[in-house]
Amino acid sequence: MHHSSLGQPMPATSRRTVLRGLGGAALLGAGIPLLSACAGGSTSSDTKTVTVGSNASDAVPKKGYGDVYAAFTKQSGIAVDINTKDHNTFQEQINTYLQGTPDDVFQWFAGYRMQFFAAKGLASPIDDVWKTIGDNFPSAMHDLSKGQDGKYYLVPLTTSPWAVFYRKSVFQKYGYEVPTTWDAYVALCKQMNKDGLVPIAYGDKDAWPAMGSFDQINFRVNGYDFHVELMAGKASWTDAKVRKVFDTWAETLPYHQEGAVGRTWQDAAQTLVAKKAGMYMLGMFVAQQFSNKADLDDLDFFPFPEIDPAYGQDTVEAPTDGIMLSKKPKNHAGAVKLLEFLGTAQAEEIYLKADPSLIAASTKADTSGYSALQKKGYEMITQAKHLTQFMDRDSRPDFTSTVMQPALQKFIRDPKGIDSLLSSIERQKKTIFASG
Amino acid sequence: MSSETTTKIPEAAAVPPPGTATAKRRIPKGHQRLLTRRDRITLGLMAGVPTILHVALVWVTALASIALAFTTWDGIGFDSIQWVGLQNFKELFEQNPQFWPALQHNVIWFVVLIAIPTPLGLFLAVQLDKKIRFSRVYQTAFFLPVVLSMAVIGFVWQLVYNPDTGLINSVIGANEPGKYIDWIGDPDLNLWAILIAASWRHTGYMMILYLAGLKGVDPSLREASSLDGANEWQTFKNVIFPTLRPTNTVVLVVTIIEALRAFDLVFVFNKGAEGTELLSILVTNNIIGESSRIGYGSAIAVVLLLISLVVIIPYLVSTFRKERRA
Numbered sequence: 001m002h003h004s005s006l007g008q009p010m011p012a013t014s015r016r017t018v019l020r021g022l023g024g025a026a027l028l029g030a031g032i033p034l035l036s037a038c039a040g041g042s043t044s045s046d047t048k049t050v051t052v053g054s055n056a057s058d059a060v061p062k063k064g065y066g067d068v069y070a071a072f073t074k075q076s077g078i079a080v081d082i083n084t085k086d087h088n089t090f091q092e093q094i095n096t097y098l099q100g101t102p103d104d105v106f107q108w109f110a111g112y113r114m115q116f117f118a119a120k121g122l123a124s125p126i127d128d129v130w131k132t133i134g135d136n137f138p139s140a141m142h143d144l145s146k147g148q149d150g151k152y153y154l155v156p157l158t159t160s161p162w163a164v165f166y167r168k169s170v171f172q173k174y175g176y177e178v179p180t181t182w183d184a185y186v187a188l189c190k191q192m193n194k195d196g197l198v199p200i201a202y203g204d205k206d207a208w209p210a211m212g213s214f215d216q217i218n219f220r221v222n223g224y225d226f227h228v229e230l231m232a233g234k235a236s237w238t239d240a241k242v243r244k245v246f247d248t249w250a251e252t253l254p255y256h257q258e259g260a261v262g263r264t265w266q267d268a269a270q271t272l273v274a275k276k277a278g279m280y281m282l283g284m285f286v287a288q289q290f291s292n293k294a295d296l297d298d299l300d301f302f303p304f305p306e307i308d309p310a311y312g313q314d315t316v317e318a319p320t321d322g323i324m325l326s327k328k329p330k331n332h333a334g335a336v337k338l339l340e341f342l343g344t345a346q347a348e349e350i351y352l353k354a355d356p357s358l359i360a361a362s363t364k365a366d367t368s369g370y371s372a373l374q375k376k377g378y379e380m381i382t383q384a385k386h387l388t389q390f391m392d393r394d395s396r397p398d399f400t401s402t403v404m405q406p407a408l409q410k411f412i413r414d415p416k417g418i419d420s421l422l423s424s425i426e427r428q429k430k431t432i433f434a435s436g
Numbered sequence: 437m438s439s440e441t442t443t444k445i446p447e448a449a450a451v452p453p454p455g456t457a458t459a460k461r462r463i464p465k466g467h468q469r470l471l472t473r474r475d476r477i478t479l480g481l482m483a484g485v486p487t488i489l490h491v492a493l494v495w496v497t498a499l500a501s502i503a504l505a506f507t508t509w510d511g512i513g514f515d516s517i518q519w520v521g522l523q524n525f526k527e528l529f530e531q532n533p534q535f536w537p538a539l540q541h542n543v544i545w546f547v548v549l550i551a552i553p554t555p556l557g558l559f560l561a562v563q564l565d566k567k568i569r570f571s572r573v574y575q576t577a578f579f580l581p582v583v584l585s586m587a588v589i590g591f592v593w594q595l596v597y598n599p600d601t602g603l604i605n606s607v608i609g610a611n612e613p614g615k616y617i618d619w620i621g622d623p624d625l626n627l628w629a630i631l632i633a634a635s636w637r638h639t640g641y642m643m644i645l646y647l648a649g650l651k652g653v654d655p656s657l658r659e660a661s662s663l664d665g666a667n668e669w670q671t672f673k674n675v676i677f678p679t680l681r682p683t684n685t686v687v688l689v690v691t692i693i694e695a696l697r698a699f700d701l702v703f704v705f706n707k708g709a710e711g712t713e714l715l716s717i718l719v720t721n722n723i724i725g726e727s728s729r730i731g732y733g734s735a736i737a738v739v740l741l742l743i744s745l746v747v748i749i750p751y752l753v754s755t756f757r758k759e760r761r762a
Contacts, residue, residue: 094726095511113726120512198613205620205706258613261621261709262599398510398729402721406534410710413621427531432729435508435518 053106064354111389118147133343156361201277203268233433524735546695557642590704623711649683
């Protein structure tokens with residue numbers, strides 16, 4: 001029920017996984033090897049097999065990845081041993097998993113989350129793989145796949161953009177036009193309010209959707225580079241630029257759905273399904289809530305409106321998933337072959353056949369099978385000058401989950417105390433980024 | 437880890453002393469040994485394995501987490517552990533906007549549990565003890581929530597409190613703009629909403645404890661007091677309640693433990709968002725995850741441990757004193 005920016009289950013969902021995590025934390029004292037022993041993986045030095053650590057535990061992605069690996073085995077004759085773990089557990093244990101005896105390659109996310117483990121020496125650079133697959137990807141995907149040292153660490157597979165979603169029939173009925181500037185967006189909110197609609201559906205019970213709202217306004221107001229600096233802990237949260245993001249946000253807060261902190265994103269999406277809300281800014285996975293085919297065909301989106309003409313709409317938030325090479329793969333040659341295969345358009349096409357809710361990271365993938373929504377998302381991503389990851393993928397997750405999530409919830413409930421909130425964020429940020 | 441650890445402290449006293457070794461030494465030379473080699477190995481294993489497990493899983497981890505509270509560590513490699521002294525505690529007390537509310541909520545949790553469901557449970561127990569009709573049915577009904585896990589209770593009560601589709605707001609029409617009541621998101625409401633759910637369960641728990649206590653009250657006491665002309669209230673106040681003293685101690689300890697380990701219900705309800713912060717949730721949020729703040733989380737756990745000790749040590753001291761007297 002808690003989902004990440006890609007609509008996939010997040011850590012800290014069920015009591016069971018939490019308890020397992022607590023157990024894990026307890027075991028840390030008794031030595032890390034204990035835990036990693038559970039990680040499994042074949043111990044044979046067999047060069048005909050590549051092992052994969054997979055977090056694709058949900059039925060749809062599991063089948064998608066299974067199909068991709070089966071196609072690889074068929075083509076190369078190298079067997080793939082898939083070690084699937086529950087999505088949440090995988091994320092919680094990634095630390096100990098990568099330090100123990102990880103599989104040759106493992107599924108992970110682009111952005112700071114990937115760079116963090118790369119910088120810790122828990123992943124191997126794959127520049128040689130990118131020499132082969134580089135042409136398949138747009139430049140924004142190249143940037144997303146590099147560590148802080150400039151080397152490549154990830155083969156991106158799928159992505160999905162964030163945008164403002166709406167229903168075509170509602171816009172038609174009231175004669176609304178898609179806003180491309182901030183003023184037009186605010187004016188549209190006012191009009192919707194008059195027409196008895198909730199202008200912007202909103203739910204932040206799971207605490208992460210507000211991070212998406214912040215990101216959008218931030219890179220529209222301050223541009224991509226500032227987003228990167230801020231997320232990396234370099235820029236200050238007490239900077240006037242950040243203050244401006246919150247002031248801009250506060251302008252539209254009265255048009256957001258009331259009581260957002262108590263509502264899940266799924267419930268908020270239902271108000272859009274029911275045509276009670278006019279717009280909803282979220283990731284493309286919002287389509288999962290449109291179970292009726294006619295409703296789904298009625299769903300459309302537009303990129304988040306321009307705020308500062310200097311930056312226009314050049315940045316798109318597109319959380320990307322991919323595969324990384326572990327620090328000491330047992331079958332290096334085989335793993336490289338697998339990564340090269342995963343970097344082809346063919347591999348992505350096979351995956352998307354099973355899971356049509358995402359978009360291929362490669363520009364070479366065949367888009368003819370895409371739905372109208374997927375095609376539009378694809379266009380938006382390929383035309384974007386910069387791709388950002390979601391806040392918790394572009395920054396230290398310990399900072400975003402323990403500091404930003406509660407702070408943003410506080411802000412959307414009560415936007416007045418922003419100055420003290422920002423200085424509190426900055427103080428906490430300093431200590432977190434100073435450690436490790 | 438901390439609350440788990442503290443609840444296990446009484447067990448530490450129950451670990452069998454290494455008696456086998458001393459017993460062996462006392463055997464006079466020349467006599468045939470009472471225990472064969474095989475027996476000694478068996479006994480050694482029976483006493484040794486649990487001791488090792490206990491020490492490794494309870495004491496070592498508890499001490500390790502106390503040590504870690506003075507470091508920063510992201511959980512990657514032991515060489516990244518850095519000694520920072522009291523930094524974590526300083527940060528916790530001075531900068532963490534969630535710490536003091538969390539501490540306060542743990543206290544409120546205890547006060548509410550002792551003030552509302554406990555007397556209610558006692559009241560129900562007294563009524564059921566009178567062997568009224570359908571007593572078993574009532575007993576089952578009130579006890580039912582205790583059988584459910586806290587996480588399940590969290591899901592059930594979310595159906596009641598959901599601000600858009602929940603029972604309360606749908607019935608009173610508070611899910612419309614202007615009249616909106618956000619039971620889960622509003623920090624002035626959510627703690628109380630959760631405490632109602634927690635009390636709902638705690639009442640049944642207290643009822644069962646008191647019912648057991650009341651069954652142990654000597655019927656002749658009641659007879660005697662009614663012969664003396666005491667009315668029902670006087671009998672309860674002057675005769676029955678004083679005999680429930682041991683039960684009250686158990687109730688107090690159980691309630692303190694419940695207040696300190698409160699976690700599941702809130703975690704399911706809104707993950708400890710503003711208004712419902714708890715120490716246990718802060719520990720979890722900081723320790724679990726991909727790039728954890730293990731040192732900082734341990735510091736919070738140590739605070740929780742200290743609070744638990746403040747509560748548990750006086751209890752243990754008084755219990756042992758009583759045992760010694762007996």
